[in-house]
Amino acid sequence: MNSFGSQLKWQFVLLQKNSIIAVSFAVTLMYGLVLYFLRDINGLDKLVVALVLNDPSVIGYFFIALSIYIELKHQILQAIFVTPFNLHHLLISKVISISLIGAVCSLGLAFSVKGFDFNIVLFAIGSLAISVLSALLGLYMLTFSDEILKFTMTSIPVFLVFVNLPLIQYLGVLELGVVKYILPIQGSLDLIDYAVSGTTVNFVYAVVSIVVFIPLFYWMAFRRFSSKIVHQ
Amino acid sequence: MKKILKLAFTDFKLIFRDPSLKSFLILPLVLFALIIWAVPPLLEEYVFLVPYLSLFLVVAVIENTQLFCFINTMVLIDEKESEVAKVYGIVPLSKLEYIVSRFLIPYLFTVALNLILLFVQTICELSVVSILLISFLAALVVPVYALAVNSIVQNRMQGMVYVKAFNMLVLIPVAAFFVPDKFVHLFGVFPTHWVFQSIHVATQSLSIGLHAAIGFVFLLTLLWLVSRIFIRKHFG
Numbered sequence: 001m002n003s004f005g006s007q008l009k010w011q012f013v014l015l016q017k018n019s020i021i022a023v024s025f026a027v028t029l030m031y032g033l034v035l036y037f038l039r040d041i042n043g044l045d046k047l048v049v050a051l052v053l054n055d056p057s058v059i060g061y062f063f064i065a066l067s068i069y070i071e072l073k074h075q076i077l078q079a080i081f082v083t084p085f086n087l088h089h090l091l092i093s094k095v096i097s098i099s100l101i102g103a104v105c106s107l108g109l110a111f112s113v114k115g116f117d118f119n120i121v122l123f124a125i126g127s128l129a130i131s132v133l134s135a136l137l138g139l140y141m142l143t144f145s146d147e148i149l150k151f152t153m154t155s156i157p158v159f160l161v162f163v164n165l166p167l168i169q170y171l172g173v174l175e176l177g178v179v180k181y182i183l184p185i186q187g188s189l190d191l192i193d194y195a196v197s198g199t200t201v202n203f204v205y206a207v208v209s210i211v212v213f214i215p216l217f218y219w220m221a222f223r224r225f226s227s228k229i230v231h232q
Numbered sequence: 233m234k235k236i237l238k239l240a241f242t243d244f245k246l247i248f249r250d251p252s253l254k255s256f257l258i259l260p261l262v263l264f265a266l267i268i269w270a271v272p273p274l275l276e277e278y279v280f281l282v283p284y285l286s287l288f289l290v291v292a293v294i295e296n297t298q299l300f301c302f303i304n305t306m307v308l309i310d311e312k313e314s315e316v317a318k319v320y321g322i323v324p325l326s327k328l329e330y331i332v333s334r335f336l337i338p339y340l341f342t343v344a345l346n347l348i349l350l351f352v353q354t355i356c357e358l359s360v361v362s363i364l365l366i367s368f369l370a371a372l373v374v375p376v377y378a379l380a381v382n383s384i385v386q387n388r389m390q391g392m393v394y395v396k397a398f399n400m401l402v403l404i405p406v407a408a409f410f411v412p413d414k415f416v417h418l419f420g421v422f423p424t425h426w427v428f429q430s431i432h433v434a435t436q437s438l439s440i441g442l443h444a445a446i447g448f449v450f451l452l453t454l455l456w457l458v459s460r461i462f463i464r465k466h467f468g
Contacts, residue, residue, distance in 0.1 A: 018390055018393060019385075019390050019393050023394060023396070023397045024393075030400060031400065034404060034407045037407070037415075038407060038410055058396065059396075062392065062396075063392070066388070066389055066392050070389050148392070149253060149306065153255045153256070
């Protein structure tokens, strides 16, 4: 197994050791049972989209930051930084592992309501993109605080803009007009919405949004993490 | 009693010594502002929300409890990680006195938050008795939640994971507001269901006695259970 594959494997082992995988799946199962129970009420598609926007994004954003704070606290990362490690491998393996859990949990929620009656591929792409963007934003934001509670407090406004602004626009409470197209998760949100509700969507915008924002977020997170955490 | 109060106040000062914990005390003010100034215009603007006005109170009341659920959970995990918990194991206090001292002020603080919230809100009329019962009942979530999480987790990472899971368990009975009447009490297996239903019944100017009584029995029984488990796990 190459270095990146090994990193990825161990990230999953760490996530399981800290109960993240088991608890995330248990929470999804609980949500799924309730949603299945409510599947005949009106507006459930919107509720699924709202949950998918919140659940994987929270998993990606907070758990990636938490894992790094803990590794810093126990001097694990400091030890890794003096080895000939590849920072890209470390960050990408962390992002992929946590994002896959988020995406699988999102799919679980959708299956509980829609069965197989939705566009699984587009839904998976949309939810995975939200998880990846959230994890990368978490990586970027954690460099501004030295511990998890401060990070949580500083994250409230950031997270409100990142997740809740597109969500309240989607629910029709607020009309942002063309401004919504510059929101990082709008393209992913459109894909998920189309996948579960068949709403008209501009696929070119959705794909371009994901293709532009993920590398941009990664570049920001990598530069900031490298300068503030690795080379501090 | 004097020892318990002394430790309770000393423990409460911990929150004000930690700037990151202290900053969480802003959150109830944000919640108050939303309930007092943001929700009433929203209800006027969107008529379809009117049938769900009790739901706004339900969410506000339970969110008030989440402040100290989170703070107490984190403080106890921190003591476990730094091995301060073992010191508490040998202080001249019984384990029960220790638990009372750790949760007395957070419990009363949460009661006060909900009393203020329910008295000042203008969403619907509530009787004084209902407000008192709901406030004292809802605040019991704080010790149950924090002790339950700390009975399971070993470190801060696991703590945050279970906080996320427990938040869901606390909020899941909201779904009872969207199901046919015959299915409502299926959510009664979740303790907060009885808090939510008490609020819902109170907003209809009906007696909340039965719902509140079930809630008190349920939450106090859970508190006794998780306290026993916590004592066994925390000081080891």
